[in-house]
Amino acid sequence: MSKAKVTGFLPIDTDDESLRERHVDQSKANTSDIQGEQLDCSDQLEKEHKTKKGEQYTTLKILRDIIGPLLLTIWSFYLRFKRIDQNNYVVWDEAHFGKFGSYYIKHEYYHDVHPPLGKMLIALSEWIAGFDGQFDFSSNNAYPENVNFKIMRQFNATFGALCTPVAFFTAKWMGFNYLTVYLIATMVTLEHSYIALSKFILLDSMLLFFSMTTFACMVKLYTLRKQQMTRKWSLWMLLTGLSIGCVCSVKWVGLFITVVVGLYTCIELFLLYCDSGLPRIKYYKHWLIRIINLIVIPFLIYLYCFKIHFVLLYKSGTGDSTTNTLFQINLEGTQIEAGPRDVVFGSELTIRSHGLSPNLLHSHVQLYPEGSGQRQITGYGFADSNNVWKFEFSRSSGLELDQNGTLNGKIIPITDGMEVRLSHKNTGSSLHSHDVPSHVSRGNFEVSGYGSQSVGDEKDDWIIEIVKQMDSPNPAYSNENSTILHPVSTFFRLRHKVLGCYLASTGLTYPAWGFKQAEIVCKDSWSRRDKSTWWNVEDHWNNNLEAAKDYIPPKSNFWTDFILTNFAMASSNSALVPDEDKYDSLSSDAWEWPTLHKGLRMCSWAGYIPRYYLMGSPFNTWISTASLIIFPFVVLFLLYRWRRQTLYLSDDKIWQVAIQGIFPFISWMTHYLPFVMMGRVTYVHHYVPALYFAILVFGFVIDFALTRAHWIVKYPIYLSLFGGCIYIYNLFAPICQGMHGDRAEYSSLQWLSTWDIAF
Incomplete structure (x- = not known):
């Protein structure tokens, strides 16, 4: 090898x-x-x-x-907390809402046109501030040194500051590009009217916050529309219901955003109904979940707010007159006196209605301008000597009381089915009805004060019908004769002997000639359960009988109290109409808000105190109003392209246009148009929620116009918008941060002659 x-x-x-x-x-x-x-x-x-x-x-x-x-949220907090206590006077509606909060501290019952949640939150801020409830919040009065109003205002300002992150994430979830998202959040942060309202003890920042969270939750549900029935979707459905309950419990204006959520929900359910692959059982489950979360839960929140409201306000106060007798008499310090337990002929008494206007039967010397021309019979809630009546024998009986108020020395009780006549103590006229149409409602008869002790006819006679007796918790009064009329605990009806109709309160009010008091009529009633025809004796006096000092009244029914309180709120709201005889310099018409035609001085315009002017940012208001005009044309343009088949609109694209543009536009209309149509007095702050949705519409328009634009065009425009928003805020910052000294120094802000900033 x-x-x-x-x-x-x-x-x-x-x-x-x-x-x-x-x-x-x-x-x-x-x-x-x-x-x-x-x-x-x-x-x-x-x-x-x-x-x-x-x-x-x-x-x-x-x-x-x-x-x-x-960073935007911190900026928002800074602007709203900045010099928040420099004006140490009661500013604008702090006179109302600060006072309402103090009632919770003192536990005194009051009445207001708004639900209680916002005012209970104000009371919470007062409690945190260590307020004892003794300051009365009189308008333009200086806060005492022992009232820490700064904490109260900061508590309120927190809701306004938190609107910024809500706006940011709402815009993000809506699918806008980040430049638009940040622009919308910046506009909300720098909005002058939002800052001004956040600095004081008012409900508006709370209303705006919960309106925004409700819309934000709806938008989040839109992003989860392909993940329905998941835990995350269920959580946001629950949060939507909680937010609806809160916004409606602050002001009834919250119903406007609730309508928008309801519309969105109906569209979702309709699309699910059209899905042939969805089992019917699962479809009904969708209905059930939405009913529970979007109807039941909000209602329970609203209901529970009133439950807390009644528990906290257990003392007699300024609002007693709007409630029924059982509610009033169970309040500590009630003004209803303990009287004899049996109502008899000769007794003097006041009678309160069980209708939706639980007023006392009232009369006065004034006459009806039309109809019979006899004395007016009205319903009046406040204590007044004109509320006092006396039970007399009927005209047809021919009997008369003696000087001692008895019949031949006998005391005759008022019993079920007995004929009686009611005599008005001050005027001496009798409660009367006849075939004359009522003045406000239709299909009823007029009730009037007619005649005197000696002058009258059979149409003065009424028949007592006892419909219910309530037992006292005191065993000594548990077996009272149910056929005898008793004060407080007996509910009865008065049927006219001739006409067969029943004395009733309609819930409506008379015009100015009737002093806006409640309408009282005689109506045909086919049901014994018709509460408008129910009455009870409230105060009862009779020198021949001994007052029952140890009587314990029955407890009032929560549902009755809840319904009557809400109807009283509605009645008070409808009564807030402009007074044609007076000029209100603070009020404004709805058309003046999106045009920024007029602002509102929030406090005294004296030069020695910081002054605040409630007006929207000219940048935000005018540019958003312009977008409201442009938006319908954008939608028409998209529909035109779709019709010409030059644009394909997928389901996702349609949803995107709807959530980014259509729903904000609808939200703006639901928050704006009611104030256009309603007859009540209106102010600039009523536009606050609508302005937010107008800003969202502007976000859609600018996003639509610039999304596909070249960066050479897009970025300079966005830069100009950011710069314009910040510049206009800085220019008009004094109107929301406080103007000091001579008014002439701010003449440069007087862009429109209708503004009253500098004079």
């Missing part, structure tokens, strides 16, 4: 074939290792690139979605 040559690590023998094969295999292995190392290196580089890119994306996301909105 020849000697082998050594090459590298392998001996190569040209004559040995096996050695050559081993060398080739080793060479291939070495080449494969090199290629493997190169591939591993390439994969490693790609992984490192992806990791680096992911880290950059995460950093950008943190900056955009966390740091950015956090």
